[in-house]
Amino acid sequence: MAKKKESYETMMERLEKIVEVMDSNEITLEGTMVNYEEGVKICNNLYKILNDTEGKIKILTDEGEKDFTPHVE
Template structure:
């Protein structure tokens, strides 16, 4: 069975939970490293999604659409 693709918002919520857990808990070194790795991986996934969205917006702008950031 195929795994459901998580949305940007779902990934961001997971990252926020990881950060909150790291800030509020006394974790062992191994747990801290595992949470840090999870957070870094989520950050990379989120960054990739944002870059893809930016590329799609740029493509639309290059095709005659107005750049809303310059208005």
């Protein structure tokens, strides 16, 4: 069965837990490598989400792409 897509926030929480475990010095070298690999996968997924989100925020104009800036009064 396919794994349900995790939210950005859920992945960030998981990454923070991985960092805490690795910082604790109470993990084996093998455990560190497993956590490192998982952390890299999570970082790649987070990066993709951020890139996709940035693309949705950009507005195409006649001059090309223009960053979206909300109008604040």
